[in-house]
Amino acid sequence: MAATADLEDLSGVGPATAEKLRENGYDTYQSIAVASPGELSNTADVGESSAHDIIDSARDAADVGGFETGTDVLERREQIGKLEVLVPELDEMLAGGVETQSITEVYGEFGAGKSQVTHQLAVNVQLPDEQGGLHGRCVFVDSEDTFRPERIDEMVKGLPDDVIEATMAEREIDGDADDEEALDELVQTFLDRIHVAKAFNSDHQILLAEKAQEIAAEYEDDDYPVRLLCVDSLTAHFRAEYVGRGELADRQQKLNKHLHDIDRIGNLYNAAVVVTNQVQSNPDAFFGDPTKPIGGNILGHKSTFRMYLRKSKQDKRIVKLVDAPNLPDGEAVMRVQSEGLKPE
Numbered sequence: 074m075a076a077t078a079d080l081e082d083l084s085g086v087g088p089a090t091a092e093k094l095r096e097n098g099y100d101t102y103q104s105i106a107v108a109s110p111g112e113l114s115n116t117a118d119v120g121e122s123s124a125h126d127i128i129d130s131a132r133d134a135a136d137v138g139g140f141e142t143g144t145d146v147l148e149r150r151e152q153i154g155k156l157e158v159l160v161p162e163l164d165e166m167l168a169g170g171v172e173t174q175s176i177t178e179v180y181g182e183f184g185a186g187k188s189q190v191t192h193q194l195a196v197n198v199q200l201p202d203e204q205g206g207l208h209g210r211c212v213f214v215d216s217e218d219t220f221r222p223e224r225i226d227e228m229v230k231g232l233p234d235d236v237i238e239a240t241m242a243e244r245e246i247d248g249d250a251d252d253e254e255a256l257d258e259l260v261q262t263f264l265d266r267i268h269v270a271k272a273f274n275s276d277h278q279i280l281l282a283e284k285a286q287e288i289a290a291e292y293e294d295d296d297y298p299v300r301l302l303c304v305d306s307l308t309a310h311f312r313a314e315y316v317g318r319g320e321l322a323d324r325q326q327k328l329n330k331h332l333h334d335i336d337r338i339g340n341l342y343n344a345a346v347v348v349t350n351q352v353q354s355n356p357d358a359f360f361g362d363p364t365k366p367i368g369g370n371i372l373g374h375k376s377t378f379r380m381y382l383r384k385s386k387q388d389k390r391i392v393k394l395v396d397a398p399n400l401p402d403g404e405a406v407m408r409v410q411s412e413g414l415k416p417e
Contacts, residue, residue: 102135157205180350181382209300210266231412
């Protein structure tokens with residue numbers, strides 16, 4: 074990814090406009106190239122015509138926005154990373170794990186384990202590539218007060234001994250998987266690489282998505298760049314604030330913008346985007362499971378992968394892959410235990 078660019082080189086961008094763009098997170102040609110004229114106009118305080126010119130200039134400079142061959146697309150897709158859940162049956166169903174540059178939606182009823190998935194991935198993303206991770210950090214937008222550092226502690230200590238010891242060696246921590254003091258030090262390094270913010274309402278949640286892009290830009294050249302963005306849950310505030318059919322259009326428009334913002338982070342910084350979603354009862358369903366995810370078609374179309382979690386006996390959870398562009402539908406079983414997500 075490109076470092077901070079000389080925005081003044083773009084057509085129609087002077088020092089004052091460049092400063093406004095940088096203050097609002099538009100500090101690379103790519104971030105401007107994929108912006109809409111409307112949002113750039115509001116951000117930089119320029120007319121829409123000028124915004125069009127700036128975007129066109131950024132697209133030329135960043136070499137984006139044109140057609141490319143299927144071979145080019147294949148080469149670009151080879152850069153996509155796979156973040157493993159470290160549950161073999163589930164990772165196999167996902168053809169290697171959760172993809173970067175995609176939105177993965179995890180939905181299910183209360184207590185199904187959605188937040189457990191986001192916590193586990195916030196740990197796993199920091200592991201070396203050979204251990205199933207992406208050697209990166211996580212940005213966690215928490216809208217339901219679900220993030221618990223104590224859970225990260227349990228999950229780090231619940232990793233396989235060989236993974237713990239390999240990570241300790243990589244982070245220059247003296248000790249092994251049986252050394253409590255070394256384990257506590259290891260947990261601290263994991264917590265240091267998870268950036269958490271609590272969203273108090275939908276407007277604040279949208280703002281935090283913009284702040285998340287700033288963090289991704291800040292750590293772009295770090296040893297641990299941002300490789301995971303979690304939003305838990307994506308829809309809770311929108312559902313509570315926009316009630317009734319009269320509010321539906323406004324809610325969906327706002328949700329659509331929010332989804333584009335977080336998708337942009339995934340594409341610009343090669344990060345996996347994982348969002349959790351609530352469900353509602355579908356009274357028209359006479360057969361099968363009567364629950365369906367909220368968010369409507371906008372969320373359904375924008376999510377690249379959709380996984381449905383449902384409870385089974387005791388700590389078992391059934392994970393159903395409902396939608397994926399290149400994978401067959403399937404089911405996998407995992408267990409939600411104190412040490413994290415484990416195989417059946």
